[in-house]
Amino acid sequence: MRNEWWKRWFIAPLLAIALVVAGCSADEPTSTEQENEAVVEPFMTMEDATGETVVLEREPETIATLLPSNTEIVYALGLGDRVVGVSEFDTYPEEVEDVDVVSGMTLNVESLIEKAPDLVLAHEMQMDAAEGLKQLREAGIAVFVVKNASNFDETYETIAQIGELTNRTEEAEQIVATMQQRVDAVFEKTKAIETPRRVFIETSDVPDIYTAGANTFPDEMLSFLHAENVVTEDDWFAIDPEVIIERNPDVYIIMYDYVPDIVERVKARDGFSTIQAVRDDRVVQLDEDLMSRQGPRLVDGLEQLAEAIYPEWME
DSSP states (O other): OHHHHHIIIIIHHHHHHHHHHHHHHHHSOOHHHHHHTSOOOOSEEEEOTTSOEEEESSOOSSEEESSHHHHHHHHHTTOGGGEEEEETTOOSSGGGGGSOEEESSSBOHHHHHHHOOSEEEEEGGGGGGHHHHHHHHHTTOOEEEEOOOOSHHHHHHHHHHHHHHTTOHHHHHHHHHHHHHHHHHHHHHHTTOSSOOEEEEEEEOTTSOEEEOBTSHHHHHHHHTTOEESOOSBSEEEOOHHHHHHHOOSEEEEOOOSSTTHHHHHHTSTTGGGSHHHHTTOEEEOOHHHHHOSSTTHHHHHHHHHHHHOTTTOO
16 A cells, blocks of 8 residues: 555656656757758859849859850850840850840840849949849849959959859859960060050040040050050040140050941041051051950950050060
8 A cells, every 4th residue: 555655646747747758859849850941041142243232042044144245254154055135235156146135225124024034144334224123133033233344353353253153163263264374475475575665546436536544454455565555544535636646656556346447547537647656557456345345355355456566576
């Protein structure tokens, strides 16, 4: 009888406690369940040129590019098969001719929303299309605005950014390394030049002749080549023909192709016959895209400029 009393008052409470503990344990999630319920991290989070934080939930499988330089970078990264939209100004590589145009003087918001690309690569130069880009973001499309690069280093950064956004970091690093090697090679070939040639770069025809001054790609290219820009003012600006005659460049570069026979037209302008470049037949037309597009082919532009200024050094 005494033993039964002991069992009732000691063992029964222990059983009750055990049941409570077991119940609590059943309610608590296991470590595996907790892992399954963990928040999935996005593929990429990066701040663009406007300060906007862009989130990519996964590696982009479809891409729209709104500027030729962005397009050239994407193709150079080996992602041409992912491009679903380009601008009407895209000309390189040839494959872009088969891609739908989604941007030009205006942004085709409806077409982009319909295509719903995983990533839209826009550009600071397109900020007049800010409302359209806002609509794309509101539709759930990731829009990354690329900086308006003004030199080679900033272009390298842009290539690296796009490489990171598309999971092509190694490919981007290789592109940049190759560009740097080619720049260094041209620099080494021309660094022994004792008397730099003075160069004028024309970027548009009369009546408003424009040129490339300091803080532009052509000006930086001239510095790589140990050549001298006859204009020292900043940026791209209009210049009077009399000023060009007065500054008397040794080499005259024409950086556009929309005017037929432009080399002969430049030579025939009033007063230009006295310019040293005209007298020495060093008026040369170059590919504008290679000289100004902020992508991998900039180094091609550098090499063609070197050939035009110092042909004897580039043989």
